[in-house]
Amino acid sequence: MKKIFFIGALALLTACEKSFELYPPDKLSPETAFNTEKDLQLYANSFYNNLPDGNDIVRGDQVSDFLVGSTIDAYLSGSYSAAQAGGWTWGALRNINYFLEQMERAQITDESRKHFEGLARFFRAYFYFNKVKQFGNVPWQEKTLGVDDPDLYKTQDPREYVMDKVLADLNFACENITETIDPTSSQITRTIALAYKSRICLFEGTYRKYHQELGLEATANTWLQEAVDAAKKVIDGGKYRLNVESDPTLSFRNLFINEQPKTNEIMLAAVNNASLRVLNDANWFWTSATYGRRLSFTKTFINTFLNRDGSRFTDQVNYNEIPFWNEVKNRDLRLQQTIRMGNYQREGQAAPPDFTYTYTGYMPYKFTLDSKATDGRAENNNSLPLMRYAEVLLNYAEAMAELDLFTESEWNLTIKLLRERAGLSNTAMPLASDPYLQQAYFPHENLSTALLEIRRERAIELAMEGFRYDDLMRWKLAPLLLKPYVGLYVPALNTAYDLNEDGQNDVSFVTAVPSNPQKGIVYFVINGTQHYLSNQSSGTIVAQNNLTRVFEPFMYLRPIPIEEITLNPNLKQNPEWESR
Numbered sequence: 001m002k003k004i005f006f007i008g009a010l011a012l013l014t015a016c017e018k019s020f021e022l023y024p025p026d027k028l029s030p031e032t033a034f035n036t037e038k039d040l041q042l043y044a045n046s047f048y049n050n051l052p053d054g055n056d057i058v059r060g061d062q063v064s065d066f067l068v069g070s071t072i073d074a075y076l077s078g079s080y081s082a083a084q085a086g087g088w089t090w091g092a093l094r095n096i097n098y099f100l101e102q103m104e105r106a107q108i109t110d111e112s113r114k115h116f117e118g119l120a121r122f123f124r125a126y127f128y129f130n131k132v133k134q135f136g137n138v139p140w141q142e143k144t145l146g147v148d149d150p151d152l153y154k155t156q157d158p159r160e161y162v163m164d165k166v167l168a169d170l171n172f173a174c175e176n177i178t179e180t181i182d183p184t185s186s187q188i189t190r191t192i193a194l195a196y197k198s199r200i201c202l203f204e205g206t207y208r209k210y211h212q213e214l215g216l217e218a219t220a221n222t223w224l225q226e227a228v229d230a231a232k233k234v235i236d237g238g239k240y241r242l243n244v245e246s247d248p249t250l251s252f253r254n255l256f257i258n259e260q261p262k263t264n265e266i267m268l269a270a271v272n273n274a275s276l277r278v279l280n281d282a283n284w285f286w287t288s289a290t291y292g293r294r295l296s297f298t299k300t301f302i303n304t305f306l307n308r309d310g311s312r313f314t315d316q317v318n319y320n321e322i323p324f325w326n327e328v329k330n331r332d333l334r335l336q337q338t339i340r341m342g343n344y345q346r347e348g349q350a351a352p353p354d355f356t357y358t359y360t361g362y363m364p365y366k367f368t369l370d371s372k373a374t375d376g377r378a379e380n381n382n383s384l385p386l387m388r389y390a391e392v393l394l395n396y397a398e399a400m401a402e403l404d405l406f407t408e409s410e411w412n413l414t415i416k417l418l419r420e421r422a423g424l425s426n427t428a429m430p431l432a433s434d435p436y437l438q439q440a441y442f443p444h445e446n447l448s449t450a451l452l453e454i455r456r457e458r459a460i461e462l463a464m465e466g467f468r469y470d471d472l473m474r475w476k477l478a479p480l481l482l483k484p485y486v487g488l489y490v491p492a493l494n495t496a497y498d499l500n501e502d503g504q505n506d507v508s509f510v511t512a513v514p515s516n517p518q519k520g521i522v523y524f525v526i527n528g529t530q531h532y533l534s535n536q537s538s539g540t541i542v543a544q545n546n547l548t549r550v551f552e553p554f555m556y557l558r559p560i561p562i563e564e565i566t567l568n569p570n571l572k573q574n575p576e577w578e579s580r
Contacts, residue, residue, distance in 0.1 A: 034105045040116045043099055047123040048186075050092050052466070054270045054280030057384040058367055060466025062293060066301035066459070068359055068485035068544050069293030075558075076481060078550035081580045082559035082573065087134050090141075096124045098144045111178075118176035122193050125169035129200050132162055133470065134558045136574060140165055155570040160216060163204055167226065170197045174230065181239065185261040185269040185383070191239055192268050194230045195387050198395040201227035203474050206402060210476040211556070224399045231396035235413065240267055240389035248423050253337040255388070256367050259381045267387040274381040281378035282367040288375065289356050297339060297362035297463075299486040299540055300440055304456050305332040310419070310426030314436035320540055324353075324361055324488045325501050333423035334460055338366050342500060346370050352500040355507045355522040359531070359543040360487030361499070366464050385465065390418060394458045401451040411450070415457050429453075441480065478551045487541030490533055496521055509533075509541075552576070 033039055052060070063073045074080055100120050106113065124142075131138045137156035142165070145152055174197055179190040205223030208216040234240070243265040245251045255262050261269040272278050285292035303314050308330045313319055319327075328341040336342055340353050340363045347370070353363040367384065374380050397414040400406040411429040419427040433449045437456055447455070459468065472478055491497075496505035496518070505521050513523045526533055530546045533539040559577035 030102050031105065034102045035107055037106070037108050037112050037116075040099075040103055040106055040108070040112075044116060044119055046095060047099075047120065050123055050127060051268075051386060052270060054272050054278075054282070054380070054384050055378075057270055057386070057466060058280055058282045058285050061464045061468050062295055063481075064468035065472065065480040065483055066298050066463065066468065067295045067364075068298060068547075069295040070359075070544075071293055072547050072549055075555070076549045076551060078548060082562040082565075082577050085559045085561040087131075087558065088561050088564045093124065093127050093141060094144055096120050096127065097142060100124075100142075101144060114176040115178045118173040118193070119188060121169035122173035122177065122188055122196070125166045125173065125200070126196065128162055128166050128169075129203075132159055132166070133203070133473070135560060136557045137572075138162055153568050153570050155572060159214070160219070166200065167223075170200065173197075174233075183263060184271065185263050185266045186271045188268070191234055191237055192387060194234050195267055195392050198227045198231035198234065198392055198399070199387075201230060202395045202399050203470065205399065207474040209402065210474065221403060224402050227395055227399040228403065228405075231392050231399065234389075234392045235396065240265060240392075242390060242393075242417055242421050244421055248333055248421075249336065251421055252334050253366075255385060257369055257382045259383055261383045261385070265389045266383075266385045267389060267392075269383045269385050271383045272381050273383075274379075279378060280380045280382070280384065281374075282380045282382065282384075283369055283372075283374040284376060284378055284380075286364055286368045287354075287357060291376075294357050294359065295364065296358040296360040296487075297364060298360055298483075299362065299488060300483065301459065301463075302327075302335070302339070302362050303440070304437060305335045305460060306419075306424060307331055308333075308423055308425060310424045310428070312434055312436065314434070321489055323491060323497070324499050325497075327489070332419075332460065338463060339363055340365050343502075344500070347372055350500055350502045350504070352502075352506045355524045360485065360541060362488065364464060390461050391467075393418065394454065394461065397454045398451070398458065401448060401454055404448075406448075406450045406454075415453060418457055418461055442477070445475075445477075473556055476556070478556065481551055482549050484545070485543045485547075486534075487543045489540050490526075490538055492538050493526065493533070 033043070061067060062069065063075070074084065100117065103113070103116055103120075106116075128138070128140070135156075136159050139151075139154050140157045140162050141151065143151075170193065173193040174190060177188060177190045177193050180187075182189055182192075201223045205220045205227060208214060208223065209220035241264055243251055243255055243262045245254060255266060259273060261271065270280075272280055281291075286295070299320075303319065305313060307313055313327070313331065324341075328335060328339075336344070340351055344351050344365070353361050355361070357363060367380075367382070369380060369382060393414040397406065397410060400410050408429050416427045416429070430449055430453055433447075433452050434456070437452055438447070441455070442452070458471065462468075472480055490509045494508065494510055496508045498504060499506045505518070507522045507524055509526050510523050511526055511528075513525065517523060525531070526541070531541060531543050532545065534542060554574070554576035557574045559580070560571055560573055565571045565573060
């Protein structure tokens, strides 16, 4: 489980250091706690608390453009201010820097010393990457600070300086962490460090390219090339591959529902284990009408899943007027492994989309177990991916496309493999851009055909896994968060529909619940305000229309918590947050 670190820039002493002061020297002190490789490993294990746990992953994409729920995130409410801000926490960094200083005492080989230094510097890079994503400029610290150290009150360092330091840490990690095969998908190895380097460098390169207000676009390609190089080393290393099973309808799903990670593809996971009582709440969060936010996909996104023959679903006439039970047929196999549809069952019973939960009809089940046993409690034991080989392929493809180096050879190495795993019969590289994808998501972007397809693939492959918000931020496409939430097509009001064609009606869309409701049917009220149909008495659902969302250009950077600026007046608030 995660440890809660001290909050605030001035909360500087870690629990570990305090213990050194409190215990007698013969029991525990820096002189006795950093002597052997085992000592260093024991301390370094604390760094893993900085990675997302299972519950973090479960909620990873809840702020995105393709999921709608019962509420919106406070950040998009239009009233968010620096007084509500958080995230300016530094205890984890001090823990890492303290280790780097004290590990010099250890009597170990140079190879082991470099390994542990690389491990610590990887986590420092990861820490700072997350800080820069939130705040932009942040103070760089690579030493522990005493209570009288003037650097406690330093101002922020420029983003460019901090990210150069991050890259230096990543490079050291990628060169010095021991290269091993981890059968548990729970340890940082050299290959995992390279995979994360590809993620971080892709983010920074595209952020600099599309956020020209930073004045760093001239350096974007340097970062994109670093992403390419790191991803290609992972690919060429041959240690991982896409998970492909004899039943293609399980190749994707089995990545997310097993206690033992599929280590052929899952490089790093938030490992859950029933016997150790390390669990997550995926079933509860994604099935309960009251516990979570009732998140469901939008039709705008579902439309981007290709047909099984590789053709575009949105190329057909009246694609927005096809009933749910027909529109989900003969599509990319990831669709039926991501949402409830067709003959999906739970405990031997049909499990169509449940409109007591979903607002749109596209009910996710990517992380939920087929058993109902944990629907009402936080006891899922399925391990959830933190890094998959599929992401590395996507990182490589996108970085190459952004560098204008993407050819059919790169397509065959990356996107083609993902689409083959998804059951598509035609996986050739498209020659013409998809007008629907362009208009629905990137109407003001001049993207190549290849880059459009790579972005489609990234959204589909990584949906719910915590990437979408960051992707929108780095592409400077936050306005997508304000798009209407569109649901399935309703042919007519006051008519019962069998969503999974099992002979039992599941839902009726009504203006008011009838006085004599039929058993087994959910009556979803179309009231004309919160939910309405695009053609009044028929059409696609426009859901949660009452949720007002706001995103201003200055919101790409989060505000520094106001109390931190009170403590350290040298900190500069991010632009336009001063008066909010």
